[in-house]
Amino acid sequence: MPQELGPLARELSLSYYEDALPAHDRFHANRVRDVAIRLANECENNVDRDVLSAAAWLHDIGRPRERVGKIGNHDEWGTAEAAALLADEGVPTDHIAAIKHCIRTHSIRSSSPEPETIEAKLLFDADKLDAAGARGLIRMACIVGERSGRAGEKYAVIDDSTASGMASPDSPDVSLLREWAEERLNRLYTSPGRRLGESRRRFMDEFFTQFTGEIGVAGEK
Template sequence: MNNSEIIAKTAAFIRGKFLNEGSGHDWEHIRRVWQTAATLAQHTPAAQVEVVELGALLHDVADWKFHGGDEEAGPRAARQWLASLQAEEATIQQVEAIIREISFKGLGVPTPMSTLEGELVQDADRLDAIGAIGVARAFTYGGHKGRPLHDPAVPPVSHDSFESYKKNTAPTINHFYEKLLHLRERLHTPAARAVAEERHAFMEQFLAQFLREWESADVGPAAIQASE
C-alpha cells in the first residue's frame, strides 16, 4: 500500500471514529488540523509530507484526556492502526513521536517537538485552539466536562507539571489565561505565527466583552440612559 492509500484509509478511519464526537475534538477539528498541517508542509521543502499528514490525522486518535490520563494511549493506537496498513516502521515511529509530544502540558512545562514534521502538526493543532473556533471549542469542552463558564473566586494557575495540568478542573475562562493566550508565542513557523495574530486579537476582544458583560458593566445606568 502506498502513502496516498495509507493517508486516504486513515482519513476515512478517523472520520468514522470522530464524526459525532461532542467535546470539540471531533472530525472537523481533525480535518482542519490535517488541512492546515498539510498546507504548512507544502511550504516547508524539508518536511516529509506523508508523516505530517498522518501525524495530523492521528494526533487525537486516543487523547489522554479521554483515556484516564494515559499518555501512551495515542501512540499505541496509532501504531496499531498504521501497522495494520503495513506502513513503514520509520513512519510509525515518527507519528508516535508526534502524538507523544504534541500536547500542551502546562504553562510552566516546555513542549518541544523533536522533528520538523512534529512542529508543523503542533502549529496546526494550536492554531485550531485559538480564534473564533478556539473560543467555541473551549466552551464546548468545558460543557462536556461539566465546568462553569467563569468563577472570579478561582484564579488561573500556571501549572508547572503535566500532572498538575491534567488534574485541572477550573472554569473555562481560566483556560484562556492558563493556555490559549500563550499559544501564539509558542508557535514554530512564520506562517503559523502570522495567522495567529488575528486569532489572538479576537480572543482578547472576546474576553474583554465577556468580562464586561459578566459584571453587567454594559447595562449600567449610563448605557441605559444612552439607549433612550
C-alpha cells in the first residue's frame, strides 16, 4: 500500500463530505473514527485498527447524495464507492472486503445486514454512540432540523407537549431525541461500547431532568 490505510481513507473521503450537513459531515466521521479506536483499545479481541479507521472515515460518504435524492441507499452506494477508491490505490482485496463489510453493516436500518466482524461491530457502536450524550443530542437535533426543512415539513417542536399545558401538536416533541438515542444505545454490540453508552445514558437522564425543570418559571431554581 502506498501509505497507511487510515490516513489514505481520510484523504479519499474528505471531498465527499464537502456538501454534507452537520449531522453527517467530516467531523462526524472523525468523531466516529476516534471513538471506534478508543473502543478497540478497550476490546479484548484482536482488532485491525487500519481497517476500522478506514471504514470510519468512509462510512458516510454517500450521505450527502442520499439526502438530495441522487442515490437511494448510502450504505450500498458508499460500500461500492469506497471499494473502487481503495482498489484504485492498490489496497489489498482482503482489506477492501473487510472495509466493505463494515460500511455495509453500520446502519441501524432494518434492511441493513448484521455486523459479523469485530471491526464492523466497533464501527456500528461508535456510529451509534455519536447519537447519544451531549454531542449526540445536538447531532440528533440537527437531523430534526434537516427533516423539518424539507418542503416546509413540520417535523418536531422543542417543548414537551405533555408538560407545557398546550394542545399536543401533530409533530413529535423533543422526547423524540431521547427515543432515538435510547434506540441506538440498546443496540450496541461490544462491551466497551455498552460501557461508554451507559455513561452517555446517565448524562442524558440528567439533561432531560434539567430540560423538564426549565419548562415554566416555577420549575427553575
